[in-house]
Amino acid sequence: DTAVSQTPKYLVTQMGNDKSIKCEQNLGHDTMYWYKQDSKKFLKIMFSYNNKELIINETVPNRFSPKSPDKAHLNLHINSLELGDSAVYFCASSQKGGSSAFFGQGTRLTVV
């Protein structure tokens, strides 16, 4: 059983398009995250939600909008995609307080 699942795994799209990446966790965790891994492998936190409430929003362009319909889901919507948005996006979940975090397999986004 997949603990944290992201879809799609690969996404190729043109500049200017709007796209969404979905994330679901079945671990009962109360905190979910989105990370962006750039070509240099840096993993940078983008957003964190705890019990559907946004608690971290790191200098991310407002073209990126996370949506958490419930504790088990945290989707990432990106408007007006740019070339620089090309990266691997990872969703993760943990229990607040610092339990082990589990990561999805990543979504490789390529903007052409």
Place this chain on the structure above:
Amino acid sequence: SQQGEEDPQALSIQEGENATMNCSYKTSINNLQWYRQNSGRGLVHLILIRSNEREKHSGRLRVTLDTSKKSSSLLITASRAADTASYFCWGYGSSNTGKLIFGQGTTLQVKP
């Protein structure tokens, strides 16, 4: 700026040798975790060490934590070709924001 940093950035060893990689971080943490990322894949949780622990073992892995120096080390003993991957340290910040801190990772190559 990144809050965590692993060194070395790249490490190449022969099968059977030990590999040691280090991680330094800037803010206080509740715990520190190490992850492995195989090329093009997601992050796999390896081991968690809490801020009140100094050393922890799991199979061929040995992790140390020095909170006074804000550093941790991961030792992989008797390395295998399958250990070839990137290794990231990840700290759960104690400021209770749930912020997860990553470094750039150490890329380990184990030659058969």
